[in-house]
Amino acid sequence: MRAEGRPLIFNLHHFALDDGPGIRTTVFMKGCPLSCAWCHNPESVSPEPEIAFYGHLCIGCGSCMDVCPEGAVSMRPGRDRITRERCTACGTCSNECPSTALRTVGAYYQVDTLVERLLKERIFYDTSGGGVTFSGGEPAIFMDYVGTVMKRLKAEGIHVAIQTSGMFNLQEFGRKLLPYIDLIFFDLKLIDSDMHRKFTGRGNNLILENFRYLADNSPVPVVPRIPLIPGITATGENLSGLADFLRYSGFTSATLLPYNPGAISKAAALGKALHPTLPNRMIPAGEEEALTTFFRQRLSGHAKEAPLSEDIGAVEYLKQSKKHKEVFSDECLEHPCCSPHPGIGRGGLLIVPLHACNRSLRRDCSRNIS
Numbered sequence: 404m405r406a407e408g409r410p411l412i413f414n415l416h417h418f419a420l421d422d423g424p425g426i427r428t429t430v431f432m433k434g435c436p437l438s439c440a441w442c443h444n445p446e447s448v449s450p451e452p453e454i455a456f457y458g459h460l461c462i463g464c465g466s467c468m469d470v471c472p473e474g475a476v477s478m479r480p481g482r483d484r485i486t487r488e489r490c491t492a493c494g495t496c497s498n499e500c501p502s503t504a505l506r507t508v509g510a511y512y513q514v515d516t517l518v519e520r521l522l523k524e525r526i527f528y529d530t531s532g533g534g535v536t537f538s539g540g541e542p543a544i545f546m547d548y549v550g551t552v553m554k555r556l557k558a559e560g561i562h563v564a565i566q567t568s569g570m571f572n573l574q575e576f577g578r579k580l581l582p583y584i585d586l587i588f589f590d591l592k593l594i595d596s597d598m599h600r601k602f603t604g605r606g607n608n609l610i611l612e613n614f615r616y617l618a619d620n621s622p623v624p625v626v627p628r629i630p631l632i633p634g635i636t637a638t639g640e641n642l643s644g645l646a647d648f649l650r651y652s653g654f655t656s657a658t659l660l661p662y663n664p665g666a667i668s669k670a671a672a673l674g675k676a677l678h679p680t681l682p683n684r685m686i687p688a689g690e691e692e693a694l695t696t697f698f699r700q701r702l703s704g705h706a707k708e709a710p711l712s713e714d715i716g717a718v719e720y721l722k723q724s725k726k727h728k729e730v731f732s733d734e735c736l737e738h739p740c741c742s743p744h745p746g747i748g749r750g751g752l753l754i755v756p757l758h759a760c761n762r763s764l765r766r767d768c769s770r771n772i773s
């Protein structure tokens with residue numbers, strides 16, 4: 404188990420090009436106050452160490468079963484190697500595994516060790532205008548540790564960025580982290596607080612309050628980011644609401660993050676499952692472009708209505724999802740109860756965004772979303 408005050412890191416991503424300006428090292432912290440149903444980094448949600456099992460790498464040697472002190476390993480073909488309820492994540496099996504099929508996720512770095520590792524790449528930061536980005540999980544739940552590392556990096560003249568869910572204590576953030584940050588990537592997911600609670604485990608009031616405060620008062624740039632999750636965040640209703648919120652907060656741009664289906668297999672390796680309707684493929688380029696165009700127009704105050712394309716997209720994802728049949732029946736998608744719902748029934752095509760179904764349609768549908 405994790406010792407108190409010892410936050411874990413699950414990845415040091417070297418030479419990152421997408422996490423801020425220039426070439427960067429991204430520090431992925433383990434632990435998050437949210438548990439998003441689509442989390443692109445499912446290994447980041449728990450602050451505790453975990454064991455990942457990649458079945459395609461296993462050579463069947465049985466070493467893991469021999470060494471496990473808890474009897475938590477079994478060799479059942481096609482099943483998770485680990486009985487998760489018994490596993491204490493001691494790491495004995497992953498140390499013994501000759502093929503890296505078993506891996507311990509999460510390691511503690513002393514502050515000195517981490518700073519030293521990060522500074523080894525300063526030549527790349529200096530020559531590219533890059534630096535270090537803290538991500539997760541949620542780095543702002545480890546204010547003392549992260550603040551200490553940031554302060555050391557700032558003293559060395561390194562550019563520091565943070566990617567945050569916005570779920571943090573603002574006073575503490577302002578005192579312990581903000582003085583050492585050059586750039587804030589602030590994630591916004593769902594504008595409706597009930598929806599936010601349903602799909603992330605927490606309402607969004609604190610997040611929106613923190614965002615508004617930093618939008619008005621931050622001495623460094625704040626870049627809003629919105630993940631495009633088919634049928635959940637990537638709906639006309641949600642993108643309209645978020646665009647309006649941003650526009651009223653004085654923003655004229657935001658980053659839309661593409662959906663990453665790779666999270667499904669990452670979660671499976673940890674014995675977890677993401678939301679059953681998430682598709683196993685990326686959003687097609689045309690759909691993503693339509694979403695982006697609509698969002699930008701709405702952000703600039705020029706689009707009043709959600710376009711047809713992204714709502715249709717949500718249905719297509721549901722239809723194509725392998726899990727679709729477990730969640731919806733055909734009747735569910737075609738039942739006339741859908742059509743009066745604003746923004747759902749269009750052009751003879753009945754469209755069921757997840758939230759709409761859950762709120763008002765489930766009594767009439769033959770199968771429901773859990």
Ligand code: SF4
Binds near residue numbers: 454470473485489497
């Ligand atoms: S991490 Fe430890 S307890 Fe868990 S399966 Fe491996 S050896 Fe057993």
Ligand code: SF4
Binds near residue numbers: 460467496499503
């Ligand atoms: S030790 Fe690794 S390779 Fe050997 S059976 Fe266990 S998971 Fe497979």
